[in-house]
Amino acid sequence: MSRKIEITTNEKTYFIEALKNGIRLNGRQFNEMRTPSNIFLSKDEYGYIELEWGLTKISCRVSSFIRKPFEDRPFEGIFNINCEINSMASKQFENGKNSDEEVLISRIIEKSIRRSNSLDLESLCIISGEKVWSITVDLNFLNFDGNFIDIGCFGVMLALSHFKKPDITIINGGKDIIIHDINEREPQPLSILHIPICLTYSFYNTSQNVEENIKGESDEDAIYLLDCDYKEDLLKDGSIIITLNKNREIIQLSKNGGIPIDVNILLDLSLNSIKFVNELTDLIKTLIKDHEQQRFTELNLKLLQVGADR
Amino acid sequence: MSFTVKTSLLENSDGSAQLITGDIKLIASVSGPIEPKPRQELPNVASLEIVIRPAVGLSGTREKALEDKLRSLLQAVIVRYKYPRQLIQVVIQFLSTPLTKYQGGAYSNHKDEVEYSNIELNAAINGCYFALVDAGIALYSSFASVCISLTEDHQTIDEEPEYIIDPNLKQLHKSDSHHVICFNIEDKKANKILLLESLGDFTEEQLFTVISKAVTQCELIHNDYQRKYITEKIDNDYVWKA
Numbered sequence: 001m002s003r004k005i006e007i008t009t010n011e012k013t014y015f016i017e018a019l020k021n022g023i024r025l026n027g028r029q030f031n032e033m034r035t036p037s038n039i040f041l042s043k044d045e046y047g048y049i050e051l052e053w054g055l056t057k058i059s060c061r062v063s064s065f066i067r068k069p070f071e072d073r074p075f076e077g078i079f080n081i082n083c084e085i086n087s088m089a090s091k092q093f094e095n096g097k098n099s100d101e102e103v104l105i106s107r108i109i110e111k112s113i114r115r116s117n118s119l120d121l122e123s124l125c126i127i128s129g130e131k132v133w134s135i136t137v138d139l140n141f142l143n144f145d146g147n148f149i150d151i152g153c154f155g156v157m158l159a160l161s162h163f164k165k166p167d168i169t170i171i172n173g174g175k176d177i178i179i180h181d182i183n184e185r186e187p188q189p190l191s192i193l194h195i196p197i198c199l200t201y202s203f204y205n206t207s208q209n210v211e212e213n214i215k216g217e218s219d220e221d222a223i224y225l226l227d228c229d230y231k232e233d234l235l236k237d238g239s240i241i242i243t244l245n246k247n248r249e250i251i252q253l254s255k256n257g258g259i260p261i262d263v264n265i266l267l268d269l270s271l272n273s274i275k276f277v278n279e280l281t282d283l284i285k286t287l288i289k290d291h292e293q294q295r296f297t298e299l300n301l302k303l304l305q306v307g308a309d310r
Numbered sequence: 311m312s313f314t315v316k317t318s319l320l321e322n323s324d325g326s327a328q329l330i331t332g333d334i335k336l337i338a339s340v341s342g343p344i345e346p347k348p349r350q351e352l353p354n355v356a357s358l359e360i361v362i363r364p365a366v367g368l369s370g371t372r373e374k375a376l377e378d379k380l381r382s383l384l385q386a387v388i389v390r391y392k393y394p395r396q397l398i399q400v401v402i403q404f405l406s407t408p409l410t411k412y413q414g415g416a417y418s419n420h421k422d423e424v425e426y427s428n429i430e431l432n433a434a435i436n437g438c439y440f441a442l443v444d445a446g447i448a449l450y451s452s453f454a455s456v457c458i459s460l461t462e463d464h465q466t467i468d469e470e471p472e473y474i475i476d477p478n479l480k481q482l483h484k485s486d487s488h489h490v491i492c493f494n495i496e497d498k499k500a501n502k503i504l505l506l507e508s509l510g511d512f513t514e515e516q517l518f519t520v521i522s523k524a525v526t527q528c529e530l531i532h533n534d535y536q537r538k539y540i541t542e543k544i545d546n547d548y549v550w551k552a
Contacts, residue, residue: 003344045410055321059405063366082368086361088339088401090322095361095401138366140403142337143320 003091007234015235019223020206026229033227033276036154036283041291043298046187047163051155054229055145060155061138062163066179069125069132077124077132081110083139083152090144090230105148108254109139112153112196112243116251119160120191127174133165135190146229149241153198154280161288164189194245195284196252197277201269202228202236205259222261224269226276240266244273246281311456311476311527313436313535317444317543323401325445329437332476333408336433338441342398356393358384358400362434365404376431383435383492383505389448398447402434408479428507429482432457432490435505436531443540453504454531455492458520459485460512471516475527487512491524495532500525 007015018025028034034054042048047062069076083106085093093102113119124133137156141148164187167180201224225232238258243251250270255261296302313331320326323339343356350357360381362373380400388398407430435455442449459477461484463469474481482488487510493500508517 042406045406048406048410050405057320059403061365061405061410063410084363084368086363086401086403087341087359087399088320088323088326088337088361088403091341091344091399095359095399136367140363140405142403143322145321 031226049159053151057143058155059140060159062159064133064135064165066131067134074129075125076121078134079119081137085141089141108149109152111252116196120193123191146233147227150198150200157195158284195281196243196245197280198243199273200241203238205237244277315539325441327440334433335406336404336437338402338437340400340441340445343393343396346397351395354394355390356396356398358398361401363403365407365410387449392448428490429457452495454528456524456527457490459488461485486510489520493528500528
């Protein structure tokens with residue numbers, strides 16, 4: 001018994017015909033993203049964000065605590081991402097059961113952010129082998145309208161940039177530490193080395209010939225869409241997830257089954273993606289900057305500034 | 311006590327509500343009646359699937375305990391015989407809790423301190439109400455819940471203890487006990503106790519005082535907030551009907 005929405009053949013044919021004529025049913029261009037809206041950056045907490053991306057909604061929280069590092073990595077902090085999907089997002093996700101789709105989503109996000117070293121783990125070390133910061137990200141998917149990977153990755157990076165951990169002082173010659181209350185001392189932001197951005201392209205083979213479909217010989221029939229919504233997601237014949245950063249580095253590339261794609265298309269996609277990567281990276285940076293500015297004026301932090309402003 | 315409620319904000323659920331009360335923020339979603347898995351199916355009534363998700367970390371025994379308490383309450387208010395062999399899914403996602411707020415993110419440094427799941431239960435019940443109404447699930451009556459803490463002055467034994475309605479984390483730390491009381495509400499009047507959870511030291515007499523205070527508070531929640539938000543919601547839903 002699956003609670004997935006089933007799409008009729010009629011609807012599917014209509015959708016494919018529309019694509020052949022260069023039309024997406026949601027009115028977007030083939031390589032057009034939805035823009036994130038209603039971005040909420042918490043003012044009384046560090047590291048909590050909510051955002052909407054089309055109808056997809058997520059919330060993301062970063063929290064930290066101090067613990068002993070792993071024995072084999074005494075200089076490194078610990079960084080974890082939790083992203084469980086429950087039936088709130090969509091009925092197709094069963095509670096307490098990891099579906100393949102869910103596993104894929106969390107793996108890619110993990111691969112893009114954690115394994116690309118976007119968070120500097122060594123800067124989380126307080127006393128080597130004794131105390132390090134452990135950073136946990138809780139990513140909650142509230143409503144599903146396609147493209148959880150790109151949105152989740154964006155949300156996690158935004159939350160990490162928003163997060164600040166309390167300042168600490170090491171005393172007694174490196175034996176003990178004092179954790180300063182966030183109201184006592186200005187908390188410290190995390191050191192983020194680069195901002196990975198995931199982009200998912202979904203492929204559709206418009207060719208009617210089943211044989212060609214399997215072999216993928218008819219390249220001219222292949223259509224790819226950026227940032228697909230729920231319906232487009234259900235009808236896709238394959239997808240590719242590219243993670244890049246502003247330094248034009250490809251962090252991760254995954255293509256899990258589906259129709260084969262031509263090398264040239266892959267190169268084109270990676271090249272075209274740079275535009276979106278720049279846009280989204282800048283968006284994160286401006287959001288954080290504006291937010292800091294707002295907090296600064298609202299809390300009148302200028303009064304607390306010491307020394308000359310050089 | 312203050313309530314901020316937004317309803318119908320999730321498209322994939324039949325009913326949803328976001329509740330901000332005190333330092334707690336949560337989203338509740340209700341889907342139902344839908345087709346259950348064979349093992350969930352009950353022949354003559356609707357079965358309930360309740361999921362509570364914490365603001366930080368993965369759900370554990372604490373959330374399971376909360377789910378159980380909420381289930382016993384919802385079983386008593388949902389008209390379950392109306393939906394035989396069906397399933398009603400309730401998901402509650404905590405977004406912020408007092409612990410996340412007070413520690414400014416560095417929350418778990420104080421994890422050893424008492425985990426005040428009872429105030430979360432209080433918010434979960436109140437949030438759930440709006441989501442159930444939004445989903446159009448048949449209820450026997452309205453319900454509202456309140457948290458009251460009790461602080462005794464140990465120097466002067468005969469003094470009346472201090473009762474705080476909807477205490478914050480600091481007040482809870484100082485308190486001797488705290489209670490979550492949920493009443494069902496019929497014709498704007500609190501009627502029966504649906505749930506009573508107490509934690510700490512207290513006497514029978516004190517508990518009765520707490521309950522009598524809860525009656526007026528629950529009626530207040532119902533008349534001032536629940537009615538207001540539901541009227542607002544209906545006005546918005548039927549905006550086409552001039």
